[in-house]
Amino acid sequence: MRLGGYTCELVQGSRSHEAYKKSVIRERHRHRYEFNNEYRERLAREGLVTAGVCQGRDLVEIVELEGHPWFVGVQFHPEFTSRPVRPHPLFRDFVAAAMKVTGKGAPQE
16 A cells, blocks of 8 residues: 655656646555556557656556546545645646636636
């Protein structure tokens, strides 16, 4: 079981990197499941981008779907650190992308 904070390296140019505006992050975990690296190359060929990896452990932390307006899946819990007036970067950028797709404009900061 992975509990607590773990460091993650973000891939330059990924949506996650754009949201965080940095290359290394630390996020909280509470789970027993991991991405199966045996399928990593096969999924990459089909458009699943590995956007973040746990430093020193080669564990996939973040995936994104190539060509999608904003598909980001994470192994950690961004809701643990999100606040109403200080939303988590992934939530903030998800809402902004949804507003753009629906034509509602950008959210107010």
